[in-house]
Amino acid sequence: MKEMSNSTKNSFLLPGLAIAALGAAAGVFVANNTKLSDDSATSPFSSKAGQRVGLDDDSAALKALQADLERTLLLPEDYRSVPDSTLSDVHGQPITTAALLDGKWTLMFFGYTFCPDVCPVTLQVMNEVVSKMEANGDEPMQVVFVTVDPVRDTAERMKDYVSYFNSDFIGITGELDAIQKLTRSLGVIASFTASKDNPENYIVDHTASMLLVSPDRRIRAKFAGPHEADTIIDDYLTLMAALN
């Protein structure tokens, strides 16, 4: 790697001003609007009257299944669902959440490419999960990485980023409003912190768990950290044996 010249630095910084202003605006907008949209979020083991919580309404079976999981939080069927919305794939083409998720078990993670620590390691673990399952002859889940920072994470950037970890991984970006609606509906946190040094270097605090989405787009489990591939695989196979 060569040392940067002053002119190179300037050529980087000047166009960055426009991005910085947009990024800062987006940060303020999202931070001010990122709230849990649904105050009725239920306890994993409580149910609203007349609603299914899974496993044939047998909360004892649900508790027994939870006890079999190593580090995963089982969620009831009526917890939250991925809403109908249109996002963008890594080619810049619109994709609906139905087309993305229906009919497949999906491991979903929300992060951003400007994240130097948690996100790349999480995606490495997700790749390890899929690779080990394939090697063991188990059918892996679909993996979807959704950016919480669509202003900086363009389709092109997402394509390069996601494919670096696994060419089968799906990267999702989209309009800021659409991403915001998705995260709010799922209770996913995206909290922006401005940079004192440079507005374009803002940081996004975000939910750390991976979400397990069912083929009918319900959030059925959260894989909490520290993430370890073997633990995720064990818990996923336990869930598949019970829920399918």
Place this chain on the structure above:
Amino acid sequence: MKHYSTTVIALYLSLFSLTALAEMPMISDARINQPPPGTAVAAGFFTISNPGDEPLIITGASSDMIGKIEVHLTTVVDDVARMKEQMEVVIEPGASLKFEHGSYHLMLMRMDNALVAGDSIAISLDTNVGPVAINMPVVKPGMSMPKAELEMKIPDSEHDMATPKITD
């Protein structure tokens, strides 16, 4: 007599240099994980030991090869991964501190050129005992990453998502 004095002074300076050297921070396991293509940030990790008698205080870092470097701390609390710049990191006398995944790290920003495995980046840590030079090789992260003891807990059943808030 003059020769004797010169010898004493030289010996004194040598001992002084050795003492100063013995109290300089020690760096090990320095590395930068090769970032995915197209990303303008990367994380630098290392272990630093303080053999001195006084607290060692890291106040920043810089490199002629990187546009901007900040000292950051990652925490995961209530299922939210947070990253915040640290203005001071203190290592007590005789203690060591690991800069590692899920904890302290150097955040490298404004990189015009992609970092690839095999590169080596010269970084200077700003400390209260003077600059500390670190030569950080860029490595391709393996599947088994060093894990920090993250403060991570499964959200409780009463409020399973943390309340969003803006950090300053």
